[in-house]
Amino acid sequence: MTSVIELKDLSVMFGKRSILNSLNGELNGRAIGLLGPNGAGKTTLINTLLGFHRPTRGTARILGHDITADANRVRSLVGYMPESDSFIAKTSCIHFVRLMAELSGIPGRHALERAHEALFYVGLGEARYRQVETYSLGMKQLAKLAQAIVHGPKLIILDEPTNGLDPPTRSRMISLIRQIRDGGKARILLSSHLLRDVEECCDEILVLKDGNIAANCNLEEERKANRKFIELETRGGDRSAFAHSIGELGCEYALTGERRMKLIMQESTEISDLYRLALRHGVQVRRLNYKRDSLEDIFLKAMENGNAAAERSENNGGL
Amino acid sequence: MAVYEQLYGAYEGVPQSALSRFLVIPRYALRDIFKSKLVTGMFLVCFVYPLIAAILVYLRHNVNAVAILQIDILELIPIDGSFFRTFMQIQGAFAFLLTVLVAPPLISRDLSNNALPLYLSRPLSRTEYVLGKGTVIAAVLSLVTWIPGLLIFFFQASLAGTGWLWRNYWIAGSIFLASAVWIVLLALIALAISAVVRWRVVASGAMLGIFFVPGAMAEIINNLFLTRYGSLVSLWATMNNVWAGLFFLFDRNSGSVQGTVTNPIYDKQLFNIILLEPPLWAAWAVVAAAGLICVWILSRRVRAYEVIK
Numbered sequence: 001m002t003s004v005i006e007l008k009d010l011s012v013m014f015g016k017r018s019i020l021n022s023l024n025g026e027l028n029g030r031a032i033g034l035l036g037p038n039g040a041g042k043t044t045l046i047n048t049l050l051g052f053h054r055p056t057r058g059t060a061r062i063l064g065h066d067i068t069a070d071a072n073r074v075r076s077l078v079g080y081m082p083e084s085d086s087f088i089a090k091t092s093c094i095h096f097v098r099l100m101a102e103l104s105g106i107p108g109r110h111a112l113e114r115a116h117e118a119l120f121y122v123g124l125g126e127a128r129y130r131q132v133e134t135y136s137l138g139m140k141q142l143a144k145l146a147q148a149i150v151h152g153p154k155l156i157i158l159d160e161p162t163n164g165l166d167p168p169t170r171s172r173m174i175s176l177i178r179q180i181r182d183g184g185k186a187r188i189l190l191s192s193h194l195l196r197d198v199e200e201c202c203d204e205i206l207v208l209k210d211g212n213i214a215a216n217c218n219l220e221e222e223r224k225a226n227r228k229f230i231e232l233e234t235r236g237g238d239r240s241a242f243a244h245s246i247g248e249l250g251c252e253y254a255l256t257g258e259r260r261m262k263l264i265m266q267e268s269t270e271i272s273d274l275y276r277l278a279l280r281h282g283v284q285v286r287r288l289n290y291k292r293d294s295l296e297d298i299f300l301k302a303m304e305n306g307n308a309a310a311e312r313s314e315n316n317g318g319l
Numbered sequence: 320m321a322v323y324e325q326l327y328g329a330y331e332g333v334p335q336s337a338l339s340r341f342l343v344i345p346r347y348a349l350r351d352i353f354k355s356k357l358v359t360g361m362f363l364v365c366f367v368y369p370l371i372a373a374i375l376v377y378l379r380h381n382v383n384a385v386a387i388l389q390i391d392i393l394e395l396i397p398i399d400g401s402f403f404r405t406f407m408q409i410q411g412a413f414a415f416l417l418t419v420l421v422a423p424p425l426i427s428r429d430l431s432n433n434a435l436p437l438y439l440s441r442p443l444s445r446t447e448y449v450l451g452k453g454t455v456i457a458a459v460l461s462l463v464t465w466i467p468g469l470l471i472f473f474f475q476a477s478l479a480g481t482g483w484l485w486r487n488y489w490i491a492g493s494i495f496l497a498s499a500v501w502i503v504l505l506a507l508i509a510l511a512i513s514a515v516v517r518w519r520v521v522a523s524g525a526m527l528g529i530f531f532v533p534g535a536m537a538e539i540i541n542n543l544f545l546t547r548y549g550s551l552v553s554l555w556a557t558m559n560n561v562w563a564g565l566f567f568l569f570d571r572n573s574g575s576v577q578g579t580v581t582n583p584i585y586d587k588q589l590f591n592i593i594l595l596e597p598p599l600w601a602a603w604a605v606v607a608a609a610g611l612i613c614v615w616i617l618s619r620r621v622r623a624y625e626v627i628k
Contacts, residue, residue, distance in 0.1 A: 050440050052623040072442040076334070080440035086433040090351075102343045103441045105334035114330065121327060133432075147437060152329030180327050 002064040003028050004155060004187045005049065009058030012041075012048050019044045021211045022058065027189075029204025029218065031181040034191040035299055036208035042191045043083070045208065046157055049189075050080060063154055076105055079153035079186075081144045083160040087132040093119060094128040097147050104151035111150075118150040119143075122176060138169035145176065149186070156180065157189045162197050170197075177201045199295040207302040215302035219295065228265035230290060232274075235259060237283030245277045259286075340442065344451030345458060348425060352455065358420050362459070365413040369467035372406055376471060380478035398475045403490050404566040406468055407497045408559065414460045415505060415530065421459055422509030423522030425452045426621065431517040439623040449510060449617050456506040465498035493565045500565075501558060504606055507613035508554075514620035530555055545576055547594045551605050560602040571596045 003026040012020040020041050036042050047053050049060060051071040060067045065074045088096050094115050101111035101118075119128040122142040127135070132143055141161060148156055161177065162170045178201055181188055192198050198205060199219075207215040234242070239255075246253050246263055253263040265271075271288070278285050353359055378384055379395050396402055426449075429435055438448055472491050476484040509526060516522040533552045540549025550556035563569040575593045 047624055050436075050623070052436070052439065072444075075440060075442045078440065080436065082433070082436045082440075084433050086437050088434050088437075089428050089432050099343065099347055100437060100441070102335070103340060103438065103443055105340055105442060106330050107332070107335050107339075110330070110332055149327060152327070154329070183327050185327055185329055 003061070004032065004063060005189065006061040007058075008060065010045075010048065010055055010060050011057040012044055012053050013056040019211050020048065023060075023213055025206070025213060025216050027204060027206060027216070029187070029202065030184070031177070031188040031190060031202040031204070033198035033202035033205040033219075033295075034189060034208070035193070035195070035198060035205055036214070037303070038193075039210075040208040041211040042208055043159065044211075046080075046159055046189070046191060049074075050078065050157070051075065076151075077154045079148035079151065079156045081148040081156070081158045081161055083163060083191075085140055086144060087140065089133055090131060092129050093124060093132050093135070093143050093146075096132055096143070097128075097150050100147040101150040104153075106151055114150050114152075115146075118146040121149070122146045123172060138165050141165060141169070141173065145173070149180070153186060155187045155189060157191075159191045160193070161190065162192065162194060174200050195295050195299060205295065205298070207299060209303060214305060215298060217298065219298075222298065228290065230263050230265060230274075230288060231256075232261050232263065232285060233259050233287035234261070234278070235284045235286055237278070238281045239283060242277055242281040242283045245281065246274070249273060249277075337442075341447055341451055342454075344438075344443075344448065345454040348452065348455040349458065352421050352459070355420070358417075361413075361417055361420055362463070365410070365417060365463035366467065368406070368409045368413070369463075369471060372402075372467075372471050373474060376475045376478065379475075398479070399487065400490055400493070400566040400568060403468065403472065403494055404497075404562055404568055406471070407464070407494065407501075407562050407566075410464050410468065410498075411501050411558065411562070414464050414501065417459060417463060418456060418505045418509050419523050419526045422456055422506070423513050423516070423519045423526065425455060426510055426513040427517045427519065427522055430514065430620070435621065436623040445618075445621050445623075449621055452510055452513075453506045456509060457502050460502045460505065461498070464502065465495045468494040468498065490566070493567075497562045497565045500561060500606065504554070504558070504610055507610050507617075511613035511616040511620075514617055545592050545594070547573055547596045551597050551601060554605070554609060557602045557605045560596060560599060561606060564599045564602070569596075569599055571598065 005027040007023040007025050007027075010020055010023040011018065023045070034042050034045065044053060048055055049062060049067055051067055051074065055068065059069075062074045063077055065077070067074050088099065091099075094112075097115040097118055098108075098111045101114050102108060106114060116125075116128070119125055122145050124139060124142050124146060127139060132140065135143060141163070145158070145161065148158070158177065162173050165173060174197060177188060177190065180186055181201065188201070190198060190201055203220045204218045205215065206213065239259075239261075243253055243255060243261060249269050250266045251263045251269060253261055255261050274288075275285065277283075353362075375396060376398055378388070378390070379398055385395075429438065435448075439445060443451075469491060472494060476487075508529060512522050512525045512529070516525055530553075534555055537549040537551075537553035537556055540552065541547055550560070560569060573594050573596045575591055577589070577591045579589055
């Protein structure tokens with residue numbers, strides 16, 4: 001099966017500054033979340049996939065088409081919703097979306113029909129004859145989504161689609177994205193700094209940090225993995241000895257607060273083992289929660305790994 | 320598929336050809352341009368002189384009309400290269416005014432509302448985008464320059480007969496070339512300004528400034544240094560030389576200046592300086608340089624993303 005996005009040693013430099021460093025990987029999810037702190041290279045990656053930046057080295061393929069050699073084909077398969085306000089002034093929304101459809105290659109009459117459909121689909125049907133600049137922020141975001149989907153692309157790239165939206169509009173946007181994802185007719189690449197949005201919409205994530213891939217995992221598989229995450233809240237006793245004993249059982253653990261700790265249970269360990277150890281060290285177990293590896297955990301872990309890798313490379317450089 | 324069906328679906332029809340896609344930008348832009356009454360009015364005014372020119376051609380060949388109007392036929396302007404050069408100069412000026420009204424919002428409107436990523440994320444390159452916008456100017460200006468010019472030329476040819484056409488066929492090529500050079504230069508300058516200045520009024524002012532300020536400077540240089548080379552800084556004067564060249568009317572000798580200068584040894588001395596226009600190649604070089612600068616500005620400004628230094 002053709003990958004949605006395939007990165008092959010993709011590097012982008014602006015002048016002497018490296019923005020993306022030899023990215024490699026295949027992304028196959030129905031909805032792919034692109035995460036990373038500010039300046040990680042998310043927007044540069046999107047711009048490169050759209051052909052706005054030329055890769056300094058390597059390349060990428062979208063749905064099997066090379067982004068540089070077959071740029072026009074790639075663009076006809078992609079719908080793009082930029083992060084910032086983007087529209088054509090003094091133009092009604094229907095006119096704007098129709099123009100975008102025609103530029104994507106849809107003949108005039110069909111373009112008008114599809115513009116009506118797209119605007120009704122995103123919920124702007126009643127406001128479609130108004131000029132876009134008179135819209136509220138939420139409506140402008142929906143208009144941008146309409147122009148991105150009007151030609152029925154195979155991959156929809158959404159850059160911060162819920163930026164600045166109030167809760168009802170945000171939930172409408174999220175539900176539209178999920179609807180498109182579940183329809184199965186288009187794949188989605190969603191770039192967002194809001195982990196909740198990505199968690200609600202995506203089944204695969206790519207975490208970037210300083211232009212490198214810090215994590216690339218399938219959220220569905222992570223969720224399905226038979227790993228037991230437990231959050232403990234304790235009081236009294238010798239907490240560090242208790243934690244050490246848990247480690248001796250073969251469980252990974254982390255002390256997350258003064259009274260809290262997270263641990264991953266092994267197949268061979270049971271909850272009763274924890275209670276026995278707690279009793280031995282005089283620790284009261286006040287709360288025990290089963291917890292899945294949330295996107296936040298994955299993201300923070302990726303950031304920590306990224307920092308450690310950066311420190312290692314700095315140390316190596318120093319030596 | 321029903322118009323209001325609320326489902327997401329891919330387009331399964333036959334896509335448009337690359338040429339049809341390219342023509343989408345000029346088609347939409349032209350429709351917007353003629354929504355302005357000012358532009359439409361100015362566009363109509365541009366046809367006044369071609370109408371006068373056509374009447375002059377008609378009178379030249381209609382003895383009855385000349386007799387009724389009691390005009391001396393010798394007073395009528397001859398229909399030759401000079402006639403069509405004058406036509407170009409007048410229509411060129413109108414074309415410039417039309418460009419001042421039409422061109423400023425073409426790119427600036429997209430830039431100020433960040434619409435370029437929307438255009439360029441579609442199967443449309445930056446070059447195609449600029450060419451599309453340029454086509455709008457080219458289409459409007461063609462309607463007031465070479466198209467009426469050629470119509471008048473063929474009108475004259477049909478009245479004067481094949482002998483005249485055989486002697487003057489080159490005028491048709493000159494009309495087209497003179498218009499094409501002017502249209503390309505105006506389009507490039509207007510688009511470059513539109514890509515740099517985001518406010519329509521300021522862009523129109525800049526367009527006027529680019530033609531009139533150097534014109535004044537050229538006059539100052541010419542008068543101060545008793546030369547004609549100052550004309551090279553004026554695009555209008557340069558274009559006049561290019562047109563003169565295309566109609567085989569270019570003459571470097573553009574007059575002379577006579578005067579006296581007081582010299583302490585010889586007392587008063589007479590001088591007579593012959594003023595020479597810059598060579599024709601210099602005029603073409605100025606036009607080419609102006610065009611290249613505009614292309615460079617456009618290549619820097621028309622991007623899907625903003626370059627922050």
